[in-house]
Amino acid sequence: MSPLSIVLIGFAMSTDAFAAAVGKGxxxxxxxLPDALRAGLIFGVIEAITPVIGWLLGRAASQYVEAFDHWIAFGLLGVLGVHMIVAGLKPDDGEDAGSPESGKARHGFWALAATGFATSIDAMAIGVGLAFLDVHIGVVALVIGLCTLTMVTLGIMLGRVLGALAGKRAEIIGGVILIVIGSSILYQHLGGAA
Structure with missing residues (x-):
């Protein structure tokens, strides 16, 4: 596998994470920028680990992972999206309206990690496929992780601009984006299976 192919795989695997990051941002x-880098690091590490897990599963598990990866991604992104929409529809109460704690709860480590995992399910399936090729999985995983770190950091900062324009209801936009990504993953897999 050529270095260009590896980089293209890295960017392809980071597109869902980028779109989710725009919504989060x-x-x-x-x-x-430190918030964006933190999110990028969380997404990047998860996105780098999942193809290695897929690669380790190898031939024996490929039919099982490919059979339901799209449903897992759809479910996780859907639940996270609905949660963000509900949070965006709740009126600000005076005590935590500008509180950093309220933002940290919705965009803390576990929320970012769950979104990162949901957008990396396809990378696990790619890892399974790479088990059949003569490729160093460590290099591929590192490239995917670095591409995702970069794209998520950019996505969060781009989302900041969109958030400033949309105001408090940007949470709803982020939730809709996550649901659209999950639905798109499901549609692509179900459409490809037909």
């Missing part, structure tokens, strides 16, 4: 209240 829009929902965050003025994320700063």
């Amino acid at each position: 829009a929902a965050m209240r003025k994320p700063r």
Whole structure:
């Protein structure tokens, strides 16, 4: 596998994470570069680990992972999206309206990790496929992780601009984006199976 192919795989695997990051960035209240880098690191590490897990599963598990990866991604992204929409529809109460704690709860480590995992299910399936090729999985995983870190960091900062334009209801936009990504993953897999 050529270095260009590996980089293209890295960017292809990071597109879902990028779109989810735009939604997260829009929902965050003025994320700063350290916030974006933190999210990028969380997504990047998860996105780098999942193809290795897939690769380790190998031939024996490929039919099982490919059979339901789209349903897992759809379910996780759907639940996270609905949660963000509900949070965006709740009126601000005076005590935590500008509180950093309220934003941290919705965009904390576990929420970011769950979104990162949901957008990396396809990378696990790619890892399974790579088990049949003469490729160093460590290099591929590192490239996927770095591409995802970069794309998520950019996505969060782009979402910041969108969030400033959309105001508090940006949480709803982020939720809709996650649901659309999950539905798109499901549609692509079900359409490809037909």
